[in-house]
Amino acid sequence: MHIPDGFIDIPTSAAFAGVSALAVGACLKGAAKSLDEKTAPLAGLTATFIFAVQMLNFPVAAGTSGHLFGSVLAAVLVGPYVATLALSVVLLLQALLFADGGLTAAGLNVFNLSLVGVWVGYGVFLLVKKALPKNKASISTAATIAGFISVPAAVMGFLLQYAIGANSTFSLTAVFTGMMSTHVLIGIGEAVITAFSVTAVMATRPDLVYGYRGTKQQLEIRKA
Numbered sequence: 001m002h003i004p005d006g007f008i009d010i011p012t013s014a015a016f017a018g019v020s021a022l023a024v025g026a027c028l029k030g031a032a033k034s035l036d037e038k039t040a041p042l043a044g045l046t047a048t049f050i051f052a053v054q055m056l057n058f059p060v061a062a063g064t065s066g067h068l069f070g071s072v073l074a075a076v077l078v079g080p081y082v083a084t085l086a087l088s089v090v091l092l093l094q095a096l097l098f099a100d101g102g103l104t105a106a107g108l109n110v111f112n113l114s115l116v117g118v119w120v121g122y123g124v125f126l127l128v129k130k131a132l133p134k135n136k137a138s139i140s141t142a143a144t145i146a147g148f149i150s151v152p153a154a155v156m157g158f159l160l161q162y163a164i165g166a167n168s169t170f171s172l173t174a175v176f177t178g179m180m181s182t183h184v185l186i187g188i189g190e191a192v193i194t195a196f197s198v199t200a201v202m203a204t205r206p207d208l209v210y211g212y213r214g215t216k217q218q219l220e221i222r223k224a
Helices: 010-034 040-054 071-078 080-098 106-131 136-165 172-204 210-223
Strands: none
Touching: 010 080, 010 106, 010 136, 040 071, 040 080, 071 080, 071 106, 071 136, 071 172, 071 210, 080 106, 106 136, 106 210, 136 172, 136 210
């Protein structure tokens, strides 16, 4: 869901670029507290993985295709602050190197994927995790559900932008129907990839998973 140049008018693109820049700047402080010598390499690997996988599309329906957003995957592995920064860097590189998303639309894409996708998705992850038993399996389950929900959440961000400043004659209702019907299917793919990825890391190095650290401490307190 990379918005190209010219799809949303310049005033709206500029406004969302400003909002995105302020939010990403605020995340720099949180990221500095989230990273240490152990987790910094995982942050780099996560960004690299998302960059590569976003370039791979999977078929959805009626000739359309989807790709991993990676918002929840990054948030669960390295925390929402670092995830916002990582996704923002990925989106900017894709726009610069591959014209995947327009440069004038960079703020729009960062808002949808790096902010809405990450923070709404991570909020859902925390709510689901709280309702589940305190164990490793719950982390993967919560991440899977959050990964699915993060996709339509990001689409809602786009629909807001479209409603404010679309350079198109298609009605908001038509765009909503087309985008949501397609991205619900993309959300299923997002959930599957997120589930496999989080489960793989949890099986080998759960101590590095940001979304598991609080749960791990609670388990250790109970055992003590």
